[in-house]
Amino acid sequence: MSQAWAIFxxxxxxxxxxxxxxxxxxxxxxxxxxxxxxxxxxxGEASLRVMLGNLSVSLMFMLPLLTMRHFAEERxxxxxxxxxxxxxxxxxxxxxxxxxxxxLCLVLLxxxxxxxxxxxxxxxxxxxxxxxxxxxxxxxxxxxxxxxxFSSSLTDEPVAAGLIGVILLLPFWLAGNAADMVxxxxxxxxxxxxxxxxxxxxxxxxxxxxxxxxxxVLFSFAFLFLTWRSVESRRWR
Amino acid sequence: xxxxQGITKRFGGFTAVDRVSFEVGRGEILGFIGPxxxxxxxxxxxxxxxxxxTEGRAVVAGHxxxxxPMAVRRRVGYLPETPPLYPELSIGAYLRFIAEIREVPRGExxxxxxxxxxxxxxxxWEDRILGSLSKGYRQRVGLAQAVIHDPEVLILDxxxxxxxxxxxxxxxDYVRRLATRRTVILSTHILPEVEAICGRAVIIAxxxxxxxxxxxxxxxxxxxxxxxxxxxxxxxxxxPTLARRLAGLPGxxxxxxxxxxxxxxxxxxxxxxxxxPRTAVARLxxxxxxxxxxxxxxxxxxxxAFLAAVGRER
Numbered sequence: 288m289s290q291a292w293a294i295f296x297x298x299x300x301x302x303x304x305x306x307x308x309x310x311x312x313x314x315x316x317x318x319x320x321x322x323x324x325x326x327x328x329x330x331g332e333a334s335l336r337v338m339l340g341n342l343s344v345s346l347m348f349m350l351p352l353l354t355m356r357h358f359a360e361e362r363x364x365x366x367x368x369x370x371x372x373x374x375x376x377x378x379x380x381x382x383x384x385x386x387x388x389x390x391l392c393l394v395l396l397x398x399x400x401x402x403x404x405x406x407x408x409x410x411x412x413x414x415x416x417x418x419x420x421x422x423x424x425x426x427x428x429x430x431x432x433x434x435x436x437f438s439s440s441l442t443d444e445p446v447a448a449g450l451i452g453v454i455l456l457l458p459f460w461l462a463g464n465a466a467d468m469v470x471x472x473x474x475x476x477x478x479x480x481x482x483x484x485x486x487x488x489x490x491x492x493x494x495x496x497x498x499x500x501x502x503x504v505l506f507s508f509a510f511l512f513l514t515w516r517s518v519e520s521r522r523w524r
Numbered sequence: 525x526x527x528x529q530g531i532t533k534r535f536g537g538f539t540a541v542d543r544v545s546f547e548v549g550r551g552e553i554l555g556f557i558g559p560x561x562x563x564x565x566x567x568x569x570x571x572x573x574x575x576x577x578t579e580g581r582a583v584v585a586g587h588x589x590x591x592x593p594m595a596v597r598r599r600v601g602y603l604p605e606t607p608p609l610y611p612e613l614s615i616g617a618y619l620r621f622i623a624e625i626r627e628v629p630r631g632e633x634x635x636x637x638x639x640x641x642x643x644x645x646x647x648x649w650e651d652r653i654l655g656s657l658s659k660g661y662r663q664r665v666g667l668a669q670a671v672i673h674d675p676e677v678l679i680l681d682x683x684x685x686x687x688x689x690x691x692x693x694x695x696x697d698y699v700r701r702l703a704t705r706r707t708v709i710l711s712t713h714i715l716p717e718v719e720a721i722c723g724r725a726v727i728i729a730x731x732x733x734x735x736x737x738x739x740x741x742x743x744x745x746x747x748x749x750x751x752x753x754x755x756x757x758x759x760x761x762x763x764p765t766l767a768r769r770l771a772g773l774p775g776x777x778x779x780x781x782x783x784x785x786x787x788x789x790x791x792x793x794x795x796x797x798x799x800x801p802r803t804a805v806a807r808l809x810x811x812x813x814x815x816x817x818x819x820x821x822x823x824x825x826x827x828x829a830f831l832a833a834v835g836r837e838r
Binding site: 289290293294296297300301304305364365366367368369370371372373374375376522 | 572576598
């Protein structure tokens with residue numbers, strides 16, 4: 288456990304001593320502001336639905352850039368060898384890295400906290416809905432970070448890892464739209480289950496459904512497991 | 525402390541390391557030498573547990589590398605060929621992180637980091653960012669991370685490559701001091717380094733161990749030990765005659781004419797003899813009226829031993 292904590296602290300330090308975290312925060316908050324404005328002016332509602340929905344799509348493109356370095360860069364710079372010859376169990380390495388990226392996501396999301404406050408000043412937002420929406424977004428981040436870790440474990444080239452990450456997540460975004468074009472009802476239903484939006488949408492309505500929570504947890508663990516296998520297997524080659 | 529037993533490592537169809545076996549005892553500094561691409565790094569990676577061997581067994585500090593990797597990792601300090609640094613971190617933050625994952629107890633970390641920084645000559649450099657360091661300083665940080673948990677076994681992959689001569693001497697001294705309580709394997713292709721600090725050397729070429737002996741033993745194996753080089757001029761006789769006469773001296777085992785007669789008429793010979801034949805040569809030369817320009821005693825060098833061992837393999 289202390290190993291995972293050490294990895295976590297190191298990763299956070301690396302994020303925050305380099306410009307990366309700040310650039311991310313800047314871009315993310317800019318987008319959030321834009322979506323917030325769009326949402327208010329389009330719907331006239333005191334809600335964050337539009338902003339949070341769009342942010343979740345933005346995260347799909349941004350998070351792989353945040354996670355792409357985890358294994359690719361370590362392997363390229365030789366620190367991977369350090370990790371694999373120090374008494375750090377692989378699970379601790381994965382947990383530390385995953386938690387650090389997720390923590391950075393929480394920082395990004397916390398940065399958007401100003402917008403609900405603005406809503407509260409001018410209107411009467413539904414705090415329950417806002418809370419569940421944020422929960423949905425946190426779960427989305429957890430899932431994306433896992434997928435990003437996996438793509439980072441596939442290559443020594445961080446940029447390639449980032450691209451693979453985006454490509455890996457795209458089907459989960461597109462599956463919902465594509466489902467409408469499919470004739471077979473079974474297939475359509477299957478694709479809907481695969482689609483991110485199916486599982487995010489209830490959260491934006493203020494509903495916490497354990498089935499959807501489970502989908503995110505499963506998604507995260509599945510990719511963490513694949514990452515674990517991938518890192519292990521690459522030592523053999 | 526370290527026992528490699530028939531380690532073989534294949535990458536696809538390529539055999540990088542082929543049935544490598546050797547032992548290193550406690551307190552020993554073993555030089556692991558070989559041409560580039562001989563399999564040094566691969567062998568070291570197997571010993572640290574980074575790469576699993578295709579065949580064979582490695583026991584390090586009493587634990588099987590494959591069966592009990594965590595126990596081995598705890599007891600080994602490893603400096604890979606390129607020091608594994610996080611360019612964004614400061615030296616202090618990096619070493620504290622290493623101390624943490626290397627399980628240095630919380631209360632001792634700060635003291636330990638200070639200690640090793642001083643030992644490798646980094647005191648006062650806490651806040652320097654790793655990415656901005658020169659090669660020599662990176663290497664020092666690399667060494668510091670390898671010893672921070674006070675390991676029983678140290679595996680150093682070319683610790684002095686790319687350093688300036690003063691830094692090389694510094695690192696060698698440091699390694700020598702470390703070895704009083706530890707077992708060290710040090711790979712290099714710089715032979716004087718091996719002579720300077722190692723008691724024993726394993727020579728590896730084409731993935732195979734081609735020699736494993738003390739430094740003196742290696743030299744003896746090539747050198748027929750010591751030889752004496754004499755440069756003579758005899759106006760009245762030719763080279764072969766001179767060689768014959770020299771060979772006739774008591775105690776001389778063999779006379780080898782060297783292929784560098786030169787236009788000044790001096791002939792050069794290597795004389796192999798168990799006892800120093802130079803006074804006898806001088807007496808003979810005086811009696812015959814030959815001129816002597818030089819007589820030198822040559823000990824075999826590790827270079828020759830190395831080339832001979834590697835050459836046999838080719």
